[in-house]
Amino acid sequence: MKLKLNLRRGVRQVFLASALAGVLVASPAAQAETVTAVMQSGLRVLDPILTTAFLTRDHGYMIYDTLLGLDEHFKIQPQMASWQVSDDQKTYTFTLRDGLKWHDGKPVTSEDCIASINRWASVDATGQVLMTMVQSMDAVDASHFKVVLKQPTPLLLEGLSKISSRPAFMMPKRIADTPASQPITEYVGSGPFKFVAAEFKPGLKVVYEKNKDYVPRSEPPSWTAGGKVVKVDRVEWVGMPDQMTAVNALQNGEVDFIQQVPFDLLPMVENHDGLKVEVIDKLGAWTYFRMNHLYPPFDNKLVRQAAMAAVSQEDVLKALVGNPKYYRTCAAVMGCGNPNGDNYGADWVIPGNLDKAKALLKEAKYDGTPVVVLQPTDIAMLSAQPVVIGSALRKAGFNVKMKTMDWQTVVTQQGNQKSPEEGGWNIFSTYSILASSGDPFGNTTLAANGRKAWAGWPDVPEIEALRVKYAQAADAAERKQIAARIQKLAIDEGVVAPLGQFQIPAAYSTRLTGIVAAPVTVFWNLKKSDK
Structure with a gap:
């Protein structure tokens, strides 16, 4: 019996090593402070407007930002923009906050946001109805734009702040002008992380680097609202279809975070030293x-x-x-x-x-x-x-x-x-x-x-x-x-x-702190200690 157990353990370790070999070694930023996460599956679809898939949505929150956010009290908050509304509740004037830049260094403009809203609204279930109630949407100048409604509706703010499944992510106009029926081919946002295209391996590995030019809001983070302060250098998502392999990698310290732990494997991590199990999305x-x-x-x-x-x-x-x-x-x-x-x-x-x-x-x-x-x-x-x-x-x-x-x-x-x-x-x-x-x-x-x-x-x-x-x-x-x-x-x-x-439990190393409890898995505010 002991021989069988040792053989089984050895086979599992060989399998773990081979599974990790292609995604966890030879990183060009091995010395950087990196959080390695196993998400629900390997990422292949990168356009967050083309699909309602949660994984692509999570990818969207890494590199893009939204005009408005939603906090843990379901209250709509300014994010990229603040707003004022006319007395008749039909005209909304949005003001972009200072310091917004695309990852290519160019400033975010009203024209970018209008193009992004139009692309999102052409396929989103909320946006489609919303646009039947919009009379006009025009830039006032580079940092202000107006939306004039045919009739008062709370749907404008609700739509621009929705957290799932297809949030209204902002993109540069040249990218947002891509018809929503076609996937975008350039992944430039203004969000807290940058997508590292050179290291992308579809289904296996996605790498994000801290956007050093990102200016976060000053409020505490709350769901998708507040300050998106990045406290690590890199986040790497690695694909591991075999759930046991992922759990072994977490136990051995090869990865830091598992987004979804299969319920039958929970006992393996619940009482393991150095690991924490938590339901991050409390509503479920x-x-x-x-x-x-x-x-x-x-x-x-x-x-x-x-x-x-x-x-x-x-x-x-x-x-x-x-x-x-x-x-x-x-x-x-x-x-x-x-x-x-x-x-x-x-x-x-x-x-x-x-x-x-x-x-x-x-x-x-x-x-x-x-x-x-x-x-x-x-x-x-x-x-x-x-x-x-x-x-x-x-x-x-x-x-x-x-x-x-x-x-x-x-x-x-x-x-x-x-x-x-x-x-x-x-x-x-x-x-x-x-x-x-x-x-x-x-x-x-x-x-x-x-x-x-x-x-x-x-x-x-x-x-x-x-x-x-x-x-x-x-x-x-x-x-x-x-x-x-x-x-x-x-x-x-x-x-x-x-x-x-x-409810879905996550598991992570106790070296990680500051995880934001939210319905969306986000990596801002997160810290990683040396021990």
């Missing part, structure tokens, strides 16, 4: 699956309802999390515990009801059309859901075909509007942070304007009309009533299938 996340409304069988509402009825949230959460300390069932698409949380549909969405699912399939005359389920294999927080969904759908009578790939491939596949026979898909699952899911605009899943909507492309005009009413309403009680109507439609029409809520 909700997980769900999305169906493709464009093609059979999910172009039929009854079939969508059958799929939702078939899947038990408890089964999903047990497979994904296991420990009830970290999860809860919930039918509210805008979040249990959030002001707009509504429990409509809980009686059949939460428990899983195979009899109901089979009856709905029979009523819909389902003919056995294959259901292609995308299954990422490299992210612990996303690999369990498709397996449970696929099993439940088979039990209900669906013809299921699992399609395995890494998460970044799923990200690129999400926007594929071709039929499943032509390489498209029928179902994928993911999760979103609750901090940005509590309203029908921050919640990307609730846009329902057909092919202009997020992946899945539901076409529910009544939801779109209610979203506009929500944008026009300033009264919290009225907004809550509108949100409840959207919840009912989202469930009945199969716009999104909620699978419950959970």
Whole structure:
């Protein structure tokens, strides 16, 4: 037995060494103060406007900045700009703060910001509705610009400060003029870190250097607001698809931070000397699956309802999390515990009801059309859901075909509007942070304007009309009533299938201090000690 254990340990150490060899050695800045992090997956998609993927969003916060920030009290704060509003609440004048420079040394201008807003708004679910309410957007001079609204709405400030999934990151005009349907090819921001293109290895390694020209705000950091003070020289993200390898690397000091620790590996780090386990996003996340409304069988509402009825949230959460300390069932698409949380549909969405699912399939005359389920294999927080969904759908009578790939491939596949026979898909699952899911605009899943909507492309005009009413309403009680109507439609029409809520623990070396508790993983304010 001892021989077997030693052999197994030796094999694991060889595997760890080979996995780390390509990303952790021969760094040109070996003497610099560097934080090495294992993120949820390897980064390949770099354009934060082209995708809603969280990893690309996190990359965006490293090198770009936003006009406005959102603090831990959900209050909108100045970031790159302050604002004044006219008495009729229709004209907003934004003033860029002093010292803003792009990474190439050129000053940030109003024209840059207008171009960035336009690119973001052309594809973002919030921005698309917002721009129907904008009469004009013009530069006053290099550091001032005006936005004139057709009618008063809080959506302007809410949109420019949104933290996820597609924040309104500012870029130089020459880059922001790239159509949002095309990826940018130059990654120049004005944020606290600079992207080191020469060291980028897609899926394996991303390097960021401190932007020494960045002038942070003076306020304490709070979520995406306040001072973004960088206290290390470099941050390196290294890709490690094997989670055990990542945990071993953390234990051995080869890496400093793991963004998401698989729940079954938590015991390995919870009581390990020199390591700390912490839920950094205290509000947590909700997980769900999305169906493709464009093609059979999910172009039929009854079939969508059958799929939702078939899947038990408890089964999903047990497979994904296991420990009830970290999860809860919930039918509210805008979040249990959030002001707009509504429990409509809980009686059949939460428990899983195979009899109901089979009856709905029979009523819909389902003919056995294959259901292609995308299954990422490299992210612990996303690999369990498709397996449970696929099993439940088979039990209900669906013809299921699992399609395995890494998460970044799923990200690129999400926007594929071709039929499943032509390489498209029928179902994928993911999760979103609750901090940005509590309203029908921050919640990307609730846009329902057909092919202009997020992946899945539901076409529910009544939801779109209610979203506009929500944008026009300033009264919290009225907004809550509108949100409840959207919840009912989202469930009945199969716009999104909620699978419950959970928290994600991170683990890091005790040499790190100053980690900002936020729904977004950020690396400003963080310090690394020698011991």
